Amino acid sequence: MKNLTIFCDFDGTITTQDNIIHIMKKFNPPEWESIKDNILAQNISIEEGVRKMFSLLPSSLKDEVISYVLKEAQIREGFGSFVVFTKKYNIQLYIVSGGIDFFVKPLLEPYGPFEDIYCNIADFSEDTIKIIFPFGCDETCPSQGCGCCKPSIMRNRLPKDATSIVIGDSITDLEAAKLADIVIARDFLVEKCEELRLPYEKYESFHDVITIIETRLGVKS
Ligand SMILES: [Zn+2]
Numbered sequence: 001m002k003n004l005t006i007f008c009d010f011d012g013t014i015t016t017q018d019n020i021i022h023i024m025k026k027f028n029p030p031e032w033e034s035i036k037d038n039i040l041a042q043n044i045s046i047e048e049g050v051r052k053m054f055s056l057l058p059s060s061l062k063d064e065v066i067s068y069v070l071k072e073a074q075i076r077e078g079f080g081s082f083v084v085f086t087k088k089y090n091i092q093l094y095i096v097s098g099g100i101d102f103f104v105k106p107l108l109e110p111y112g113p114f115e116d117i118y119c120n121i122a123d124f125s126e127d128t129i130k131i132i133f134p135f136g137c138d139e140t141c142p143s144q145g146c147g148c149c150k151p152s153i154m155r156n157r158l159p160k161d162a163t164s165i166v167i168g169d170s171i172t173d174l175e176a177a178k179l180a181d182i183v184i185a186r187d188f189l190v191e192k193c194e195e196l197r198l199p200y201e202k203y204e205s206f207h208d209v210i211t212i213i214e215t216r217l218g219v220k221s
Contacts, residue, residue: 003092003159003161003162003163004089004091004092004162004163004165004213004217005091005092005094005157005158005159005162005163005164005165006086006091006092006093006094006164006165006166006167007094007096007150007153007154007164007165007166007167007176007180008093008094008095008096008166008167008168009096009097009150009166009167009168009169009170009172009173010095010096010097010098010099010104010108010119011097011098011099011170012168012169012170012187013076013167013168013169013173013186014075014076014079014095014107014108015073015074015075015076015107016074016075016076017073017074018170019069019073019099019100019103020050020053020098020099020100021036022069022072022073023057023065023068023069024036024053026068026072027057027061027064027065029053029056029057030056031056032053032056035049035052035053036049036053044145045143045144045145045146045147046098046145046146046147046172047133047136047145047146047147048145050098050120050131050147051130051131051133054100054122054128054129054130054131055128055129055130056128057128057129058127058128058129059124059125059126059127059128059129061129062124062129065102065129066102066103069102069103070103070106070107073103073107075107075111076205076206077205077206077207078205078206078207078208078209078210079111079206080110080111081206081207081210082206082207082209082210083111085210085213091213092162093114093116094116094117094118094153094157095108095114095116095117095118095119096118096119096148096150096153096176097117097118097119097120097148098119098120098146098147098148098172099119099120100119100120100121100122100131101119101120101121101122102122104117104119105117105119116157118135118148118153119135119148120132120133120134120135120147120148121133121134133147133148135148135149135152135153136148136149136152137149137152138152138155138156140152140155141175143175146172146175150166150172150173150175150176151175151176151178151179153176154166154176154179154180155179163181163182163217164179164180164181164182165180165181165182165183165184165213166179166180166182166183166184167184167185167203167209168183168184168185168189169185169186169187169188169189170187170188170189171188171189171192173185173189174189174192177189177192177193177198177200178196178198182201182212182216182217183198183199183200183201184200184201184202184203184209184212184213185200185201185202185203186202186203186204190202201216
């Protein structure tokens with residue numbers, strides 16, 4: 001097993017739900033649902049949609065938003081064991097998330113330290129919440145609006161002789177999944193893999209993920 005490198009999604013994968021949707025449902029700014037529908041219908045890019053949704057919230061809600069999302073978020077079962085597993089076998093783990101730093105980083109902190117977390121950043125210095133996208137699309141990415149562009153990060157980070165694993169749950173993981181040697185999927189990503197006949201392994205907990213990696217790659221041997 002060579003240079004095993006994992007690219008793991010955050011919302012709906014490490015956490016059981018999508019934290020951005022959670023925040024929007026709770027604070028319910030007018031128009032957020034139509035923006036969400038436009039993202040899903042691919043009328044606007046993920047980057048544009050996320051930027052627009054957060055611009056509906058005043059920065060004065062900062063503390064309330066952060067404490068709400070941290071209180072409500074649940075980490076998927078087995079994640080702690082999974083992190084220990086990757087360290088034990090010297091597997092490179094990248095967290096690649098379309099989520100925002102103010103919830104991604106604190107929620108991961110008890111399991112860290114992590115060298116590599118890729119996510120978007122919130123700026124609360126203006127009237128409304130501004131989202132910054134430090135990991136945008138490279139020239140090769142056809143979508144040019146991913147926000148946090150997972151395939152670009154993979155192209156940039158993956159050593160040539162590495163075996164890559166993508167773990168995810170949603171449409172935002174699909175382009176990365178297409179580049180991966182092994183796809184570990186749940187929920188909507190399973191449907192898309194079926195539709196595109198992309199081989200995948202199915203998981204519900206991170207205990208499943210550990211078993212899949214052990215079995216597929218003979219990590220134990
Ligand atoms: Zn992209």
